[in-house]
Amino acid sequence: MPTIWLLLRHGKTDNPEQRCYGWRDVPLHPDGQAQMQQCAAKLQAVRLAAIATSDLVRARDSARYFALPRSLDVQVFAALREIDFGQIEGLTFRDVEEHYPVTAREWVAAPAAVRFPGGECFADVRARVIPWARNWLRDWEQQTTLLVIHSGTMRALLQWMTGCEPHATLMVKIGYGDILRCTQEHLDAPWQLEAMPYGATAFTSVALE
Template sequence: MQLLLVRHGQTPSNLARALDSKPPGAPLTEEGHSQAAAFAARIATSPVVAVYASTAIRAQQTAEHIASTHGLDVQVIQGVQEVFVGDLEGKTTEEALKTFIEVYDKWTQDDLTACMPGGESGQEVQARYLAAVEAIKAKHPDGLVVLVSHGGAIRLAAEWLAANVDGRVAKIGILPNTGHVLLEANGDGWQCLEWTGLELMHD
């Protein structure tokens, strides 16, 4: 099976450069809906068998555009929400963004014990996200599954899952709104086939 990890469309928090991690979070802007509709049109002929979304409103609204194109319902799944930033929630200052990046970079370098101030550790993010992916894989052994999630969490999950993705890719591979990462199950592991904006090396 293939798993298409899609970042949600634009939100007011994105425009304000605000750290928005706690569900339900901000909804899509008008532009965000347009981005989601355009992405849905791009994959309209793909063999999508299921569409999942995180518990955040922006992810579910993005997923609705994709699911409706394929006559499917959006399945909301726990565990794939954005990295919980705790005390940094809602902040827009350079200091807050710097703190977020410092902790996030440690995670991409395999220091998963590091924590967002008042928020999650890398270990917690890894445990919940990978458990959700395993549940999806067990339910859908074939076809293409779309999972609408969040930029920070997607980049980490791709690093943890895919044999051909390392921390350097997760660090620099920032996803735009409705950017995506395409993974393919490879035995007990995964291979990354596509990453918006990056050239990947394949085995």
């Protein structure tokens, strides 16, 4: 049997100004709750062995829509948090340009390399996510599991699975409620990646180089 990971980005949060929310614990917007209801209905026939999520409320609350109908516990891991934006948490990009101009320029020029002041860079996210991923793979090999997480966490997992350059993961659009299906036929086989954006009804192949 193959190992299948379903990576789901949590539902929409209340963030019309596009503020930087990484470790800031913001709740789901009502629209995000509706998104998760629809995603749960779309995956209702999928048999899941386990569900993991970050400890941030927007991910935990999203995961419950999938756990409750299956009577599964949601396994919560701080290692699966979004990137820590540090001192720019809660700021808009315009705020960052005004108060942290060097960071703003680096973010535009090399988004996969920028380190946020007082926070993390993409390599830091990988450093905490990859050991977790290896343990999860060991525990749930040849089973289907759901990871309800964040776009930054998903990109770290994609980079680990494929060995691509970090910036290549930025080419994959990951919106609220989007699902990536990652399949490994056996332990040493390459991962096969497929995406089903929110609102779609089928998976399509994803290639990362």
